[in-house]
Amino acid sequence: MGSIMLMIVGTSTSLFGQIFTGYLSQRIGRKKTIAVFAMTAIVLAIPTFFGLYNADSAYERIVYTIILIIVATTGFGPIPAFLSERFPTEVRNSASGFIYNGGLIFGSWAPLIAVTMLSKGGELVPILLGMNVIVGSIIILIGAKINPETRDADISQ
Template identity: 45%
Template sequence: MSLTSGQKKIAVGSFLGWSLDGYDIVLMLLVIPSISQLFFPSSNPAFSIIATFASYTVTLIMRPLGSVIFGIYGDKFGRKKSMIITILGFSIATFSVGLLPTYAMFGVLAPVLLILVRLVQGIFAGGEWGSGAVLTIESIQKQKRGLLSGFLQSGFSFGFLLAAIAFQIITILYQGKAFEEIGWRVLFFTGIIPGIIALFVRFSMKESPLWLQENNKKVIQRAHLRKIVLGVHKKEFILCAAIMTGLVYMYHGSISVMPTFLQQFVQIGKGEIANLMIYATTSSWLGMIFTGVLSQKIGRKKAIIVFCAASVLASIPLGLIIFQNNHFVIPIMIAFAFIISTASGPIPAFFS
């Protein structure tokens, strides 16, 4: 049974929103070595990089709060409205990073503004994934949920891929000092483009049929956070939190830090980093779709367990090879990105 036009719009709209999230994440990571001294100047470059990484980390920290806020909002007012708000807020926040003054212009206010923008961005980002995943899974027939789960999750890696391509183009157009002066700003300005496209698609989407059905009956259960965490769903909450914490740590603790790590410690240039991330994120993108489809055949739980185990077993030896011998960086990163990403593919369908 093929997808209807409405279901395709929902899947694409959710995919594009998650792609924008991945796009922004990798933009920040790609420019950290270049902008660290602009916002956190120090005689110790390591301090500047760590401080800039902290501003990136606050985005991840705020995501659970965003998930709660927009999860409750989506239950009350609809998934579609929630997704329109999150993509609008997220796009504006990404664009705003390019407008921020540097430390040389505004002093200590510059890093404070950067952190505040990233905090706000994290809230919208948290709501983005939850709203899109719920709407997609609620709107799709069961026999297609594995495929659509992998497709939705792969949006994050697709955003990585687009960002790596944009980074490569901008580093060619703005070389040397020009990149530190204006090039990095242009990169963040480009973040508004996928946001506008996603917003356009979302306005044309239909609301979740399951939500409409329950809303028409006036029987939607307004779940309070305390009841979810401490009540009848406590076990499910702990399980979901543990799985997502592990997967997020695994992904961001490996693939996300690679651009900065390779530039600073393996001495790979910006152009090579862009090429490398294009290969790696393409592999990651395909890996998530692969396990989403596979989970339809072997089951969500089994697919997640198998590929989590594979990620743990492969991460240390592959990481050591990258650090010790950069002649094999490209093939190792392709394999590394594929393996690390696979466990995330079935997650939306598994949680549903």
């Protein structure tokens, strides 16, 4: 089981996790769902990267990949709804698209950062990769803190 299997596991975990957190945000709110997953990512990012980096078997790598993806990406499930509920109808699509895709542009740097760090080797790799997730999670927490809850918001204007 190589990197192809980890990609399949990671992508599937992210898909089903984002569906779950989208559903969860309908129950407990967008901000709370996003914040809970961001805080969990802050706590678990470095230990999970250490486990993944030092895993001896493919099954260990799969378990750590699942944990990492759950805490690092599934919290994004409510973000499209959250963004759609933040803007008036005149600019809703363009504003949401600009912000969401702007985030994707910055997020797309993560694999480049990871490959660069991994190619350098060293014991700091899990810490540096974890810090990458932690910084992103802090940015998400700030956004959750300064924005209002949008669940059940009237978006007809």
